[in-house]
Amino acid sequence: MTTSSRIEERTALVAGFRTRLLEVGGSAAPGTGGAPLLLLHGYSDSADTWRRVLALLADRGQRAVAIDLPGFGAADRLRPDEPMLDQYVRIVHAASTALWGDEAPILVGNSMGGAVALRCAQEEPSPAGVVPIGPAGFDHPAWFGVIEQQPLLRWALSDAMPVPSPVLRAATSRIYKQLAYGDPSRARREDTDAFASHFRSARDVRRLLATGRRLKNELVDPFELHRIVCPVLLVWGERDRMVTCRGSRHLLAAIPDARYERLDGVGHCPQLEVPELVCDLLTGFRSALRAGDWDATDVGREPLELAA
Structure with missing residues (x-):
């Protein structure tokens, strides 16, 4: 990919799992620019989804790292003998500790990764903040049905003939x-070829x-949002076909101090569709946390307007 020259790619052993990390800003001093970012991808995706950001x-x-979950x-x-989300919480905590020691990161997750970030925020030690982007786990998880019903996918899986x-x-x-x-x-x-x-x-x-199918069962009522005490910036694409932005009402009702950015004209993966805007939101969130002026009064303001 054209962005790879600025990104260090390496393998790592995290909580007993061998995985891949994509890292930038590794030489920056701790505290430079605020808390580091740990980026979590969605179901069926990989760390590559964050390359542009x-x-x-x-x-x-x-400083930021994206990890293959x-x-x-x-x-x-x-591992088949433990819930997926529980494994991911442990892995994210282990990765954060290995990368930054006691320095709490901001967890940023898209879709399934957003659900993982919220689950991590329910535990101790708390992250510095969380940015769920179109998080799964609100309302009925219909996203999987959308995938399974795709005619191209059903054709590819048919036994009529092998698909090259x-x-x-x-x-x-x-x-x-x-x-x-x-x-x-x-x-x-x-980006689509990488996926x-x-x-x-x-x-x-x-x-x-x-x-x-295994994950779908875990995404039915997966949260205890009242346990989250760190700042939350919720980001959702208004045209999200996989996880409707109507799910935002549940998080905002449970966490009144959360700030909500609805991205008009954007779908399920804003990090790919509008990476500049996502980067602006992340750096703005981190700057606000660093300055200690995170303000929940931004909740409910007019959503951002994007050109179609």
């Missing part, structure tokens, strides 16, 4: 473009769907 953060001298990307598979890897990747890329973006014309070929690269065979897709 990472490159922008690198330009601003910010087990079961996805280049990471080991999850290039055809499967092309179909996966097309589905991702339709579901992840509010405006598919904003999709960049390198599709993890699916080389129908076996990969079947394994992913099995993981999704």
Whole structure:
């Protein structure tokens, strides 16, 4: 990808899982620019979804790491004898400690990663703040049904004939473009190709769907939001087809001090569709926390307007 020259990519062993980290700002001194950011991807995705945001953060001298969560990307598979979300909470805590010691990070998560960030915020030690972006786990988790009903996916998994890897990747890329973006014309070929690269065979897709069925059951009423005491910046694409932004009402009712940014015209993965805006929101959130002037009175203001 064109952003890779600014990003350090390495493997790491975290809580017993081998995984991959994408890191920027590693040479910055602790406290420079505020708390570090730990970026968590969504279901079926990988740390690659954050490359554009990472490159922008690198330009601003910010410290940030994106991680492949087990079961996805280049990471080991999850253990079958423990709930997925519980494993992810432990992994995120272990990664934070290994990377930054006692310095609390800001957790930023998209979709499933947003649910993981919120679950982590319920535990001790608390992160410096959380930024759930289109988080899963609110209302009925209909996102999985949307995926399973895709005609291209059902065709690719049919036993009528084997589907060549290039055809499967092309179909996966097309589905991702339709579901992840509010405006598919904003999709960049390198981003959709990076997503599709993890699916080389129908076996990969079947394994992913099995993981999704397992996760779906855990995303029914997964939170105890009253336990969250750190600042929360909720970000949601108004055109999110996977996890409707109507779910925001649950979080805002439970955490009155949360701030809500609804992104008009944007879909499920703002980090891909409007990475500059996401970077602005993250650096603004971090600056506010560093200055100690986080203000919940911004809740309820007019949503941001974006060009279609």
